[in-house]
Amino acid sequence: MNNYLDKFNALLVQLKDTEREEVVEFYREYLLDAQIQEYDECVAELGTPKQLARKVLADYSIKFNEDLNGNTSKTQQSRAGIRTIWWVVLALISTPITIPALLVIALALVVIAALAFAAVATVAALIFAATMLAISMLVAGVGVIGQSVWVACFYIGAGLTVLGGELLVAPIVIWFVNLIIQGISILVQRLYHRFVKKNRAERGGRHHAKNR
């Protein structure tokens, strides 16, 4: 049992010390009261330490993210969003669910990833193209400065305008990327609620219902 709880404890490094102690104490007390001693029995009762830890952490992370939405900056929200996606994906992977559900989740994740990648790649390509255009205009402008000052002025001016325009749209681009991350985070949370909560958490009662 201690071996099981040590492993469980080690997997909860993300939590604050007080919270981690509270979770581990809860399950220690539970296993003592259930008179469960052996590692294998613990696994039969609560799942592997990894499954239990991921379940606990996914629950924390989602609560954490919900708390965040009110009063924090977009960057913090994005970071929390990415963390949520990560933990929920881990929780899903460690969850014994039916094959069709797994296929649906896998497909959904692949589609979401593809869409997000496409959107980010498009934006990156546009920015890259605009930057290259601006740089070549600047180079061309400097190149012709000996021959015609006015043509040089035109090219340099146009190049600087493009660069300036990019700086202007930069906040919009950052907002857009944050929006994508937030959107995916919410989608993944819904997936989590749809499949994990219903399939695993509330299915339960395997041993007690039968044996006692």
Place this chain on the structure above:
Amino acid sequence: MAIQISSELLDGCVLACLKTQDYYGYALTQRLQASISVSESTLYPVLRRLKKNGWVTTYDQAYQGRNRRYYQITTTGEAQLTTIQKDWATYNQAINTLLQGQGGALA
């Protein structure tokens, strides 16, 4: 049982158990599992949520050289239980009406 319980109802069931007496984690799991299917790992998140909302408090009591953490319903918890009971009564009636093929006949 094929029907799965929602988290609001699970909150209500836990609060209703705690209204009759204080429970520690394992005993509460046993109490719930006597009636409905809940997994052994589900209860901690539920109790943590109830505690965070101020619906239950905890206190520790020594038992055989270790601590047992007991959960106790608060006044706001009892108010919440009443709300859930009312919501459930309404919902229960609506579902029963539908399941028995009654109601909705306007003509």
